[in-house]
Amino acid sequence: MQNLKEHLSNTLKSLRKERSWSLDTAAAQTGVSKAMLGQIERGESSPTTAVLWKLATGFKVSVSSLMEPLPEIALDTVIRDAEVIRNIPGDKGMAVAPLFPFEPRFGFDLMELTFLPGYERVSEPHEPGVIEHITVMSGKMEILTDDVWHPIEKGQTIRFRGDRPHGYRNRGGEKAVTLSVIHYPHRA
Numbered sequence: 001m002q003n004l005k006e007h008l009s010n011t012l013k014s015l016r017k018e019r020s021w022s023l024d025t026a027a028a029q030t031g032v033s034k035a036m037l038g039q040i041e042r043g044e045s046s047p048t049t050a051v052l053w054k055l056a057t058g059f060k061v062s063v064s065s066l067m068e069p070l071p072e073i074a075l076d077t078v079i080r081d082a083e084v085i086r087n088i089p090g091d092k093g094m095a096v097a098p099l100f101p102f103e104p105r106f107g108f109d110l111m112e113l114t115f116l117p118g119y120e121r122v123s124e125p126h127e128p129g130v131i132e133h134i135t136v137m138s139g140k141m142e143i144l145t146d147d148v149w150h151p152i153e154k155g156q157t158i159r160f161r162g163d164r165p166h167g168y169r170n171r172g173g174e175k176a177v178t179l180s181v182i183h184y185p186h187r188a
Contacts, residue, residue: 004087008052008066009043015059030058031124049094049121057127062102062184064109082112093119094168099179108183113168115141115176120169123162129185130162139176142169 016026027034031054032047039045047055056063067087082097097112113134122144134143140153144167145160152158160166162182170176 004067005040005043005046007068008047009041011066012037012041012055015061019059026058030054032058049096050123053123053126060127062109063182064098064101064111067096067098068101086112086114093121102184107185108181111180111182112137113178113180115139115168115170115178117170117173117175120167122165122167125164125166126162127184127186128163131159131183131185132162132166133157133159133181133183134168135179137177137179139170139174140172141176141178142171143167144169 012026015021016023019025021029023034023037026032026037030037032040032051036045036047036051040047040051052063052066055061055066068085078100080099082099085099086095086097093116095114095116097114098109099112100106100110102109134152135157136152136154138154140151142149142151143158143160144150145158145164149167149169150158
């Protein structure tokens, strides 16, 4: 399996080529600097989660498609192991396992997100209509929505609009493991 840097490098080049975008155009569409885009395309940078989301929003692709190839459509049962596919974006405070990456027929990503103690990130809004669902499988954490940090613990689930500012933090002493469903309503 390709590593995250290599896959992202190839995917970014391909997305720009498909759209006939220069680095300047891609920077304007994504909000990621031309210099950073060049570093990612050359495999010199491990982007943060925030940068991955800016790229996904600007290119109008799922965030999971930037982490691994889109899956081939499987009609039969599929089993995936989070231990095998888990990777750590450049911000190092969380790990991401794209359990079932985006498929157009379903319209969502299913990911395991692990937030280490002390992790905190406020996310910019994603594209209009994106909805996130977070279920805490172990530990506890807080989710920022509508300017309020909501505590959620093992077994609890929160749904919120990803197209508004939101955030994630783990103030506890143990990691928080979650399942995340991100629904993209306008993806073909």
